[in-house]
Amino acid sequence: xxxxxxxxxEELRKATAGPRGVKPKLETYKDxxxxxxxxxxxxxxxxxxxxxxxLGYSRILKQTLNPVGYLYVNxxxxxxxxxxxxxxLVAMAxxxxxxxxxxxxxxxxxxxxxxxxxxxxxxVSHRKNITKERKNGTxxxxxxxxxxxxNKWRAHIRIDDIVTGKD
Numbered sequence: 001x002x003x004x005x006x007x008x009x010e011e012l013r014k015a016t017a018g019p020r021g022v023k024p025k026l027e028t029y030k031d032x033x034x035x036x037x038x039x040x041x042x043x044x045x046x047x048x049x050x051x052x053x054x055l056g057y058s059r060i061l062k063q064t065l066n067p068v069g070y071l072y073v074n075x076x077x078x079x080x081x082x083x084x085x086x087x088x089l090v091a092m093a094x095x096x097x098x099x100x101x102x103x104x105x106x107x108x109x110x111x112x113x114x115x116x117x118x119x120x121x122x123x124v125s126h127r128k129n130i131t132k133e134r135k136n137g138t139x140x141x142x143x144x145x146x147x148x149x150x151n152k153w154r155a156h157i158r159i160d161d162i163v164t165g166k167d
Contacts, residue, residue, distance in 0.1 A: 030093040032075065039075050041089045045116030047073045069113040087116045094118040102126040 029040040029048065040058070041047050048058045063071040063086055071086045091097035091106040095118070107124045108115060111132075124132075131142050139145060139153065147154045 032089055033092050035075055035077055038077060041086070041093045043090070043094060043118040045071075045086055045090055045118075047075075047086060047089060065114070071114055071116060087113075087121055090116050090118050091121050091123065095121065095123055097123055105129050107132065 027042045027044050027046065029042045031037065032039040032041050032047070037050060039047060039049055039061075047061045047063070049061060050058050061073045063073055066072050066085075072083050073086060073089070074081055074083055076082070087106050087108065088097070088099060092099070095106075097104070097106060103126065104123050105126050107122050107129045109120050109122055112120070127142070143157050144153055144155050146152075
């Protein structure tokens with residue numbers, strides 16, 4: 001059985017370089033919807049700007065960690081800048097996801113928020129995503145969570161915007 005080795009981006013680039021620096025197709029790029037010709041996203045979660053500063057080459061954008069733990073990038077078009085979570089961009093390009101608030105959301109299969117490979121992403125309902133088993137001590141049941149102040153389980157149910165449950 002082969003052992004898994006984690007490589008940095010630079011080590012991966014060097015290891016996969018073919019003759020005369022030509023890389024085999026391990027990473028596939030597709031245009032970011034609504035930013036065609038300006039930005040592309042890869043199946044490995046990299047985002048690049050096409051024709052960087054009209055110099056004829058592309059540049060991989062720096063990804064920043066937001067307070068919730070997801071990676072995001074800043075895309076600009078016609079002088080208007082917007083922030084996008086990288087996993088949403090990957091899902092839009094490769095899984096044909098159309099962001100629509102909380103109806104269908106992008107889920108990280110392995111629960112690692114920074115692992116934005118297309119093989120680690122899936123589209124699920126918001127309900128399934130929030131009830132998915134987590135490793136942080138919350139319950140797998142809808143509406144049940146651990147109250148850390150008194151170390152007891154609490155149940156809350158919301159019906160027509162009225163929350164029921166013992167406080």
